[in-house]
Amino acid sequence: MTRSMRLVAVGLTFAVVFVSVGVLVLSMSAETLDEVAEKFGVRESPVYKPPLPDYEVPGFEGNTAVSVVLGIIFTLLTLLVTFAVGKALRSPRT
Amino acid sequence: MLTDRLVPLMATLTALFFAAQMMNYPIIGGTTAHLLGGPVLGITLGPYAGMISMTVILLIQALFFGDGGLTSFGANVWNMGVVGVFIPYIVLLLTLRFRKDAGSLMAAAFTGAFLGDLLAAVFAGLELGLSTLSFPYSVPVAVTAMAINHSIIGAGEGIVTALILGLLLRVRPDLLSLPKAAPRWMGEFPMISSRAEGKR
Numbered sequence: 001m002t003r004s005m006r007l008v009a010v011g012l013t014f015a016v017v018f019v020s021v022g023v024l025v026l027s028m029s030a031e032t033l034d035e036v037a038e039k040f041g042v043r044e045s046p047v048y049k050p051p052l053p054d055y056e057v058p059g060f061e062g063n064t065a066v067s068v069v070l071g072i073i074f075t076l077l078t079l080l081v082t083f084a085v086g087k088a089l090r091s092p093r094t
Numbered sequence: 095m096l097t098d099r100l101v102p103l104m105a106t107l108t109a110l111f112f113a114a115q116m117m118n119y120p121i122i123g124g125t126t127a128h129l130l131g132g133p134v135l136g137i138t139l140g141p142y143a144g145m146i147s148m149t150v151i152l153l154i155q156a157l158f159f160g161d162g163g164l165t166s167f168g169a170n171v172w173n174m175g176v177v178g179v180f181i182p183y184i185v186l187l188l189t190l191r192f193r194k195d196a197g198s199l200m201a202a203a204f205t206g207a208f209l210g211d212l213l214a215a216v217f218a219g220l221e222l223g224l225s226t227l228s229f230p231y232s233v234p235v236a237v238t239a240m241a242i243n244h245s246i247i248g249a250g251e252g253i254v255t256a257l258i259l260g261l262l263l264r265v266r267p268d269l270l271s272l273p274k275a276a277p278r279w280m281g282e283f284p285m286i287s288s289r290a291e292g293k294r
Contacts, residue, residue: 004102007269011106015113022117039239040231042222050160055116071116074154079109082150086101089146 012079019071023064096143096275103269104139108147111135115151119250127247130214132178133207133255138262140274140283141180148175169221173214181213182206182255183276190284196263199286203259204252211251215244 052058052070060066096104111131118128131151135144152170155161162170185206189198219240223233262270263286270286 004099008102008106011110015110018110018113018117022113040236044163046160046163048160048164050156050158052158053160055159055161071113074158075109075113078112078150078154079105081154082108082147083101083105085146085150086096086104086143090096090098090101 008079012075015075016072019075020068023067023071095273097273100139100143100272100275103272104143104147107131107135107138108150111147112151112154115155127250129251129254130174130178130211130247132174132214133182133203133210133251134258136179136183136210137186137203137206137255137259138269138272140276141183141280142277143275144179144183145171145175148179169218173217173221177217178210178214181210183274184280185209187280187283190286194284194286196260199263200256200260204256206252207255208245208248208252211248212241212245215240215248 055067055070056062057066057070111129111134114129114131116128130148132144132148135147138144139147149171152162152167152175156164156167156170182203183206186199186202189202193199216237219237220233222240223231223236259270267286274283276283
């Protein structure tokens with residue numbers, strides 16, 4: 001295994017731990033920005049309906065196993081998208 | 095300059111902070127906060143690459159989860175992808191011009207991350223305050239509210255950033271010495287060696 005591969009493996013392991021701890025252990029109460037917005041009586045008026053609102057799969061709301069899998073899938077997607085963007089933008093002489 | 099060696103680190107850290115942003119930890123007042131990751135991205139990759147990383151995270155969150163939103167996407171990229179990434183990098187860069195011991199670097203990492211998060215919140219308050227059609231409060235009210243609430247997040251981000259920098263100094267100092275994707279006018283990022291633990 002190359003050093004780069006080892007780095008990616010270690011990073012992904014930590015990411016899976018973060019996702020699992022985030023979904024299973026830590027609370028999901030209001031974020032600070034939402035708290036400030038609520039204090040000022042500001043309401044959301046979305047112009048776009050996301051496919052997975054609030055990090056939940058429609059029909060599986062509150063299902064922690066689905067949320068963990070979703071988090072892991074999108075962590076991998078983030079890795080792949082950034083890798084592709086990085087490869088596209090890298091200096092041609094390196 | 096974005097190099098071949100930097101791309102795997104960039105992809106890994108972006109995925110890591112995407113995951114970390116899903117991890118909300120409780121703070122005072124019954125609210126929660128999460129790491130932004132901008133300081134670590136900026137310090138390890140350079141501010142240009144860090145900005146791209148944060149933009150990817152924000153885009154995926156907005157497109158798939160409605161987190162952050164599409165109409166506020168540009169503002170979020172400015173706040174968290176530019177301010178939250180460049181400020182910590184600049185603070186560490188300036189510190190490295192004068193001191194290179196591990197204690198100073200970790201103090202600079204904390205300060206830069208704290209200031210970066212705080213200024214990002216101030217900009218968010220400014221944007222909210224100027225959104226007169228949808229937000230009925232003045233700029234000073236919005237900025238004060240955002241700054242006070244987010245200073246706690248900034249302190250948390252500062253602690254985690256300093257700890258990660260300290261860990262990298264001990265375990266993989268080579269990752270900190272990769273060429274950074276940064277504006278040329280900022281100059282070269284000084285080499286950080288594993289011997290940074292000693293006094294200058």
